[in-house]
Amino acid sequence: MxxxxxxxxxxxxxxxxxxxxxxxxxxxxxxxxxxxxxxxxxxxxxxxxxxxxxxxxxxxxxxxxKVFFESDMPRYLLNSVFITVPTVIGAVALSAMTGFALGIYKFRSNLWIFFMFVAGNFVPFQILMVPVRDLTLDMGLYNTKTGLVLFHIAFQTGFCTLFMRNFIRALPFELIEAARVEGVAEWRIFWYVVLPLMKPALAALAVLIFTFIWNDYFWAVVLTQGVESQPVTAGITSFNAQYRAAYHLMSAGSIVAALPPVAMFFLMQRHFIAGLTLGAVK
Amino acid sequence: MTHATLPDTHADRGGRRGWWRRNQIAVSPWLFLAPGVLFFALYVIFPIFQSFNVSLYRWDGLGEPTFIGMENYDELRYDPAFYTSLRNNVIWLLLYLLAIPGGLFIALFLNQTVTGIRLYKSLFFFPFVISQVVVGLVFTWFYDPTFGLLNTMLAWVGLGPINVLGDPTYVTYGIIAAGLWPQTAYCMILYLTGLNAVNPEQIEAGRLDGARGWRMLWYIVLPQLKPATFIAFVVTIIGALRSFDLISIMTNGGPFGESRVLSFYMFEVALSEYGFRMGYGAAIAVVLFLIMLCFIAYFLWSMYREEKAR
Known part of the structure; x- marks a missing residue:
């Protein structure tokens, strides 16, 4: 040591x-x-x-x-839940599939598709801002939770794929080969053989994505506007405008806004840390 | 394994099923990839190219865009706010890297087995879990010239008050300090997990050879922490170039635009009350993207070498 x-x-x-x-x-x-x-x-x-x-x-x-009963805070918190939970489910589901495809199968463009996900995950948000806002407007989803969720799912799929693929790579490949010899269909291998083994990875990603999305501020400002759709990170600024110089209330509001990911972290610490190290540091 | 529960898939053979059986392994990956890739392409890959395209237009986001070629980039060359942002981006990049040695230092400090150390580790990690918006608010009050804790403490030693966020010379450093707080926590956790995996035999061998303290750290421990250092480097660079939340919350770019960085300036130009200049904003985003691209290329290159080595 x-x-x-x-x-x-x-x-x-x-x-x-x-x-x-x-x-x-x-x-x-x-x-x-x-x-x-x-x-x-x-x-x-x-x-x-x-x-x-x-x-x-x-x-x-x-x-x-006061924060809970006399302000819009509960509304913002609820919005955050309705944005975060579907994103977690969507991104984890999509990336379980992409991770499986990239981790198990050998085909020529495999590494390039993988690198596309990794590279996309690292781009600055600003290069996406104008077109994504435009796309969301065109779909009639501007200032809706759905619009925000769809973007978050797509973007987080990049990071999740990186994680899932590396995790699946570390699984014993003989299991899949044995199943194939048995004549098990590929989607059944995915569902019955690989998915149960991925539970730690699924948990790690779920906790991590929850925190990322809950704490997102930039996209909340770009894609939503009012109390009916904004998550708590954006809501806290309007809350603060309402209670300007009422530091006791602003402090209480900030603590409330920060609490859910903190609770998540303390409950799921082991998974959280496994996720943060991208599974690369064991 | 669960032989008994595996379904009998040999039941029917025939035209379409036969083709599917033969090509299943070649087709399956594409079926699994399709939803993810399509979604990712629509929301991430295409928009990158669209932004390049938008940067060649003058466009307010509503009316017809006018093609103006490289005019946005020409304007950028003579825009002092752009150079301020660029300079601040460089400062961010350099100073943000302090999170790596900082995190290593705290990790070494906490890498013990005394009672309650697990709780200490979790609490030290705390700042990373909190949203940057809240970190920004917390530090705004910390720096406040009338009641902030910083100035209260400075007053004890007979200094101050300094208005960190109101002073063009200090403002960027003040925001970076706030950003370093969660980032150091992140690097710390990376190093703590890394230190767990350090080979104890090598450490013992080093001790027998008389290596201690710094020499032990430099020659025996750090080489084994290389994967942790790489990830710490990646996430810190990305974090530095993505800095937006803190600036937006703490100063909104001020005073006199002195705390802007490219990511914030882009947003300001394209989506704030200063006007909806989508084309000009996209041009700034393209510059930021190209800076990031150098790092992304390096990361991918490192990953590629690792993949080939397997």
């Missing part, structure tokens, strides 16, 4: 390390802690300039219930 395991070092350094850990963590998360503290302060603290002193009262419940 590198660096030297702490139990093999001198006693003073062990103690220093143990003390250093929480201090480093607090410093690292300081901006976030500040916002969390803001979100439970009463309005009065901001008017009297008591930003960093002890809160004059703890108004967490009032602030958060």
């Amino acid at each position: 590198f660096p030297t395991p702490i139990e093999k070092t001198s006693r003073p350094w062990q103690l220093t390390y143990q003390a250093l850990l929480p201090v480093a963590l607090i410093l690292w998360l300081l901006p976030l802690i500040a916002v969390a503290v803001f979100s439970i302060r009463p309005d009065a603290d901001f008017t009297t300039g008591n930003y960093w002193g002890w809160p004059s009262s703890f108004d967490g419940i009032t602030n958060y219930s």
